[in-house]
Amino acid sequence: MSDGPILTFTDRGIYCAAGDFHIDPWRPVARALITHGHADHARSGHESYLATHAALPVMRHRLGDINAEGIAYGEARQIGGARVSFHPAGHVPGSAQIRVEVGGEVWVASGDYKVENDGLSEPFAPIACHHFITESTFGLPVFRWRPQADVARDLNAWWAGCAASGKTAFLGAYALGKAQRLMTMLDPAIGPILTHGAVEATNRVLRTQGIPLPDTVAATAVIRPKDFPGALVLTPPSALGSKWARRFGAQESAFASGWMALRGVRRRRAGDRGFVISDHADWTGLLSAIKDTGAENIYVTHGYTDIFARYLTEQGLNAQVVPTQFEGEMADREDAE
């Protein structure tokens, strides 16, 4: 074992020499530790996978037959010279920050995270460390989320308005995590919740592993839209306005994403409405999460890296930008969050 840093940033992803493993690698490796099941973190082709028990079912659903092992939150495991444990990141159900300790020095790779408790994901837990790797998807002071309950009120008011005027409400959101979080925010008294196939497939996986979700009806080709007056349909954004959606007749469409905080993006992306709901930390969330780790060395990735790292440096931290294969600022990528 060399005296170099415990985690290094390679062209395959984050690498730990002491334990000879990678975290969220984007090229095939022998041993991959995965923070969560989103496609840009959990990729196919690795020889072995390690993820939380709660994250595995979705990964298996998406990646097929993988050689994967589960681990409980907080459970410590020795991998070579490194002591490894997974801790809730609050991003989506099953998501984790990965803590790596070698010779008393602690690094945390936080993956994607948010600090607000969404009532569905295991709530974010701050982990004391010396070196903290943070995302910065929304690392600008213009991003400040309102409390989830406030947004839920707006969302339900919109849905109720659609229902009252005889329109079907179409709500576009990422199929894993965001869609289920929205389901828990919706008021079932307004009407039935219908789901696109991609959303319902994830629902099935999550229900099977014991995560309670509100009742939904799969909006397949066989159902008759007129049997579901006042319905809200949850769908990946790509299906908004599609032939499948048009079958429902009079409708309004909305999009739920942190990017909806920006009027320009909202006008470009949203149909009729944009709701500001993100599974990533906002500016205040990022800063409080970093502060709570007590870390002095911060590695900034995914997002407004240059700006965010410069700000942290001014705050007296030793912050540096870590290149990733995926640039942040992905306001127009459908699976941005």
Added chain:
Amino acid sequence: MNRFADLFTAIDQSTKTTVKVAALAAYFKEAPEEDRIWTIALFSGRRPKRAVTTTRLREWAAEAAGIPLWLFEESYPIVGDLAETIALVLPPGTRANDKPLHHWIAELRALGPLDDAARKDFVLGAWAQLGGTQRFVFNKLITGGFRVGVSQKLMTRALARATDRDEAELAHRLMGNWHPDDTTWHALIEADDASADASRPYPFYLAHALDDGPEPLGPPSDWRAEWKWDGIRGQLILRGGAHFVWSRGEELMTDRFPELARAVDFLPDGTVLDGELLVWRAGDDDPQSFNALQKRIGRKTVPKKLLADAPVVLHAYDLLEWRGEDMRATPFSDRRALLEHACADLPPDAPLRLSPQLDFADWDALAQHRADARDVQAEGVMLKRAASPYLSGRKKGDWWKWKLDPLTIDAVMIYAQAGHGRRANLFTDFTFAVWNGPDLVPFTKAYSGLTDDEFRQITAWVRKNTLQRFGPVRQVTPHHVFEIAFEGIQASPRHKSGVALRFPRMSRWRQDKPLAEANTLDDLNDMLRIYG
């Protein structure tokens, strides 16, 4: 201001015209009259004088948000709107204050004589009291420019619905030189003598582009043709012994074109002409290019030398009012006959000329005229239906512009900058270069012509291929070739390349074209020789 902010939200949230009109109509029925008139003013580009500089606003916003100024400045281009950036970085407001819109405007205007400290107190106080959208709207009142997807036409329709008045009449009432300070809701919208204002222009009728040639228009004998001049559309009004010149953008330009004052010597009072302002030197066969006119546009007072070098003449092509009578319902062929009669005895030194009609027996003959348009500095030909009245706005069917195909050149993108408003966070503003030996020489910028999807693709590419940043501008790896279309080319000592283009835009993303095969500076210079 909650009512106005709610109106703004309703309009901004919807892409549907019916929803916007309904929201506006309800507002025009319910809001206080002083608010209504300010709303009409704001949505038609009349705004209160700027009371605070944007530099101060940025500094105060950063301070109030507790962030360094550089961080504010970095955030601004990502949000793409200053008023919005400020509203977003500040801590949540209380929404405790619901003074009406006109009240806020009055307070803002009262800031004029105050010093910076007092202005700052007022602005910080407003920010603390106002909630999200109210705060954004307040900032917009200061920074100006309410671009919310409400056209004059849409607002007029809503007013017509709210007041049960005729849309065309309202459109005319809203034209011209009014300001909320010196009129009232009653005087502007309801009073009988609304046409008393001698300077009031008629709404312009705008042509549609004829993309597929004139054959579908029916028999050529139903139509009249003219050159499509490359100047400024203008309306000359002679009433009450005075003259007024309006641009199509509803700007009063009387003082910019003093030579038109002599028009009162040649035409009777109660005359309104529609035509094109062109720089045309005495004795020349053709007008000067738009470039020459551009020197005149920016000048509110014109130096003698410029007046002599670049004299402006109105080429009249329509007669909207004659001897005080509104002629717009009369067929074009009759208006034209009257116009020719009115212009029959103009001396050569008059600042007015009749824009000639083009003879054509069939569409092929007209196509031949069109092909010659560049020779007379025209952009193509106009077609007007002989029997048509003078409508308002861009109504399809009676007026068509049949423009020349643009000139094109294949160029390399070398710089990119993020857009504003709806295009915030997307790279949409590009600088293009052509080869000069081994070097790339920048020669134009272009912003439009790509689809949203193409802008998204190129944005992702720019992020991964940035070589250097200069503030909001990124230098990118020379790689992508675009076909740039433009209407004209002029020598320009101010540009490194030595040329300036008219209306440059991206006509195609040449993903098929290798970098080395983009055009050269020599190619540009050849075009300058032929078309310049």
